[in-house]
């Protein structure tokens with residue numbers, strides 16, 4: 001099915017935590033992994049305790065948990081310090097009356113304060129909702145409204161994007177910055193932290209109690225709140241060990257922002273559950289800064305995304321040569337298809353095999369992966385991790401034989417599986433419509449040797465630079481623009497970003513197509529929703545293809561764009 005299949009890059013790792021894939025799978029039992037955690041004595045648990053306090057109390061107090069740097073700061077935070085700063089934040093929330101199960105959102109740039117706030121929220125049993133700092137008002141509003149958050153941790157710079165007046169349930173705005181003059185309902189983070197006690201009575205929770213809400217896009221409707229529970233730690237710990245291959249001496253860097261699931265599952269939980277030193281770099285992407293982050297911190301394990309690797313590739317091999325990257329021993333990728341070309345390049349310039357991993361916000365943790373001990377077939381996502389089973393199903397739930405394309409599905413359950421979609425049980429059920437399986441929405445096939453190969457999305461969800469964007473959200477914003485009558489949005493293939501957002505727009509009477517108007521419409525989405533959600537291409541049309549019930553037919557737009565046959569148009573309006 002794929003002539004790339006013939007290409008194999010041999011495994012080199014001999015000291016990986018997972019020696020042989022087949023060995024690890026046979027007789028695998030999650031209950032063995034569970035024994036790692038203290039709930040076996042108490043029946044109760046807390047993710048933040050397992051990630052930080054446990055290590056701080058077991059001799060790692062002075063070990064660096066976090067190396068943080070950006071253009072103006074350069075700090076090392078020990079496990080001991082992370083324990084006390086998260087304790088303090090837990091106390092700040094408790095004093096405000098925040099309780100177990102309440103939703104607390106965090107909307108700020110990556111800094112040590114963000115991590116203290118995130119862990120402190122979890123320590124008191126509240127549910128944390130991380131928001132990417134690029135979100136604009138509409139995106140923030142939708143998430144806070146849906147979750148009925150009681151508190152938000154943000155900065156004075158981002159505060160204008162939080163529509164506090166319209167959110168009656170939002171009682172506390174905690175501001176992180178210098179010289180904060182806290183108004184009504186506002187709290188000065190630094191002032192409160194300075195006064196708060198170092199000691200906190202941790203809220204011991206049940207493993208099925210809420211941990212985190214990650215909002216993500218589907219093809220219809222507003223973003224959905226994917227709800228995860230403390231039990232996910234089993235998978236985060238285990239995949240951190242066997243997929244990231246983390247060992248005590250590792251310095252690990254996950255480049256993702258905690259606003260996305262990669263930045264929490266693998267930017268917070270997995271590395272700290274494994275007692276590793278975590279690296280966080282604030283600020284925007286710049287190849288030189290990235291390489292110097294690896295060089296300076298002697299990063300050993302690096303987890304990033306195809307778009308970033310492609311951007312590094314286009315920055316040229318000379319840029320790589322200016323840095324000493326010899327500390328690297330394991331490199332991984334997630335979020336979008338990893339081009340074989342990038343894998344070959346990684347081998348050449350980093351002398352590293354880039355290991356693709358597949359998973360989703362909904363799955364909470366990695367599921368299909370290339371292990372250190374496994375030969376890589378460039379272009380393949382790898383094989384299901386021990387304790388899980390993946391298959392390709394037809395639309396009726398029948399398992400398809402190798403080399404047949406179909407729905408990529410995972411046998412339920414696994415420890416980090418989402419437990420609900422916030423406020424939307426019907427949406428949740430859709431993922432499990434084929435009995436016994438979680439249906440991912442991706443299409444793929446499996447080759448004869450059990451490697452999985454990604455083919456595309458089954459629905460209209462757009463993946464631009466690894467970020468999931470729902471076309472409906474963008475369309476809804478577009479039609480708020482005074483010139484826009486109707487809008488249909490698709491993902492258009494792009495060599496750097498995987499896909500870019502393209503909008504087809506019909507204008508209201510009285511408006512004429514122009515480049516200025518295109519720029520203005522794009523700006524409108526950028527400033528109202530998020531920069532990454534703004535269309536990079538706009539095409540004006542007199543009319544958009546619609547069903548008789550008035551739904552814009554994105555598949556026809558896509559076919560137009562790609563010059564493909566439009567298929568069955570029997571349901572189209574005139």
Ligand code: WTA
Pocket residue numbers: 216260261262333334335336337338356357358359360361362381440441442454456457463466467468
């Ligand atoms: C896509 C990110 C190809 C896929 C952790 C999935 C991938 C969606 C890969 C989830 C991969 C993720 N190869 N495509 N290795 N990993 N995807 O929720 O379409 O932001 O359904 O989770 O990204 O995106 P999400």
